[in-house]
Amino acid sequence: MTSVGVLGAGAWGTALAQMLASDGRAVKIWAREEELVEEINSEHTNSLFLPGAKLSESVTATSDLADMAKLDALLVVTPAQHMGSVLAGMPAHPRDLVLCSKGIEAGSGRLMNHVAKEAAPESDIAVLSGPTFAHEVAAGLPTAVTLACGNGEEQWERISPLIARHAFRPYYSDDVVGAEIGGAVKNVLAIACGVVDGLGLGQNARAALIARGYAEMLRFGEALGARSETLAGLCGLGDLVLTCSSTSSRNFSLGKALGEGQSAETLMSDRKTVAEGAHTAPVLVELAARQGVAMPIVTAVYDLLKGDEPKSVVEGILSRPLKAEQGGAG
Numbered sequence: 001m002t003s004v005g006v007l008g009a010g011a012w013g014t015a016l017a018q019m020l021a022s023d024g025r026a027v028k029i030w031a032r033e034e035e036l037v038e039e040i041n042s043e044h045t046n047s048l049f050l051p052g053a054k055l056s057e058s059v060t061a062t063s064d065l066a067d068m069a070k071l072d073a074l075l076v077v078t079p080a081q082h083m084g085s086v087l088a089g090m091p092a093h094p095r096d097l098v099l100c101s102k103g104i105e106a107g108s109g110r111l112m113n114h115v116a117k118e119a120a121p122e123s124d125i126a127v128l129s130g131p132t133f134a135h136e137v138a139a140g141l142p143t144a145v146t147l148a149c150g151n152g153e154e155q156w157e158r159i160s161p162l163i164a165r166h167a168f169r170p171y172y173s174d175d176v177v178g179a180e181i182g183g184a185v186k187n188v189l190a191i192a193c194g195v196v197d198g199l200g201l202g203q204n205a206r207a208a209l210i211a212r213g214y215a216e217m218l219r220f221g222e223a224l225g226a227r228s229e230t231l232a233g234l235c236g237l238g239d240l241v242l243t244c245s246s247t248s249s250r251n252f253s254l255g256k257a258l259g260e261g262q263s264a265e266t267l268m269s270d271r272k273t274v275a276e277g278a279h280t281a282p283v284l285v286e287l288a289a290r291q292g293v294a295m296p297i298v299t300a301v302y303d304l305l306k307g308d309e310p311k312s313v314v315e316g317i318l319s320r321p322l323k324a325e326q327g328g329a330g
């Protein structure tokens, strides 16, 4: 039987391992924390990152990257900023790497598929992304995702049966860049929606922000070669709607706390879980400027994270000159 495992035992890696094991399959998960390896193997829980979820006994954990190298396919679920170093620490790599992290590498500005390709040049790369709160997937609630295969339909035929379950429906795409940009940009926009909520600006403002944020995602995606139909799908609009409207989102909650007046510095230094949008915003602002793409909402989030005062940042957005809704430069 083809073997599949999960690299990273945060909330999402753990939920994916449980989803994969829902048909009785043996699933190996790599955890960085020794105490978590012990807990998953003995208690079948992950109280650090996914409290409340009960895992199947067929999910077993290891802290040895060599165990993961032997598998046929690996779902890669480290935080985006650590994907390169974790993959580089493996003695070899499975044939298929399915990237499930949502972000852009700070410093280099690389998308995750470029990071993975450099660390594991022999592997075929795919991207899995969509509206998927970890606790819901772990509980077996249904959702659907984009599975963008860098090697096209041949790779899809190989990996989709490994990943699809009754309540977890991958949809085929070959637009890896589009799938990655959707997930990375929506995290930043979710912070903005949280700020609107924290400031009490109302539901109209949030809907307007989602629509204008989506326009930013489309413009940026187009500049990097993503297809707009990909961004209109599960990994773009689908995930944007989910993350921008729920305090279950860490990014939304971070924004809400900022809007309520907590300091960015304190919020970031106190974190145990990852809010990828905070790491993506600065590098996204840089990449957008390089591409000549206007991203005023993303820039506003960056300013807030630098410590600018929420009310004045919102005032800046509202004072922008009026323009045509479609086709303008921003």
Ligand SMILES: NC(=O)C1=CN([C@@H]2O[C@H](COP(=O)(O)OP(=O)(O)OC[C@H]3O[C@@H](n4cnc5c(N)ncnc54)[C@H](O)[C@@H]3O)[C@@H](O)[C@H]2O)C=CC1
Residues within 6 Å of the ligand: 008, 009, 010, 011, 012, 013, 014, 031, 032, 033, 049, 077, 078, 079, 080, 082, 086, 100, 101, 102, 103, 132, 133, 134, 135, 272, 273, 274, 275, 276
């Ligand atoms: N939680 C969710 O509902 C979803 C998360 N994602 C994405 O999955 C990725 C992982 O997020 P979560 O599983 O939620 O993480 P988490 O916030 O639950 O846990 C933090 C993770 O970071 C790891 N970590 C911390 N420092 C590290 C280091 N130096 N090197 C390697 N790993 C380190 C920890 O071991 C832990 O696995 C992120 O890119 C996130 O955007 C995607 C879809 C859903």
Ligand SMILES: O=C(CO)COP(=O)(O)O
Residues within 6 Å of the ligand: 102, 130, 131, 132, 133, 134, 187, 190, 239, 242, 243, 248, 249, 250, 251, 252, 274, 275, 276
């Ligand atoms: O990506 C997610 C859901 O699809 C999770 O969002 P947060 O990282 O904001 O919690």
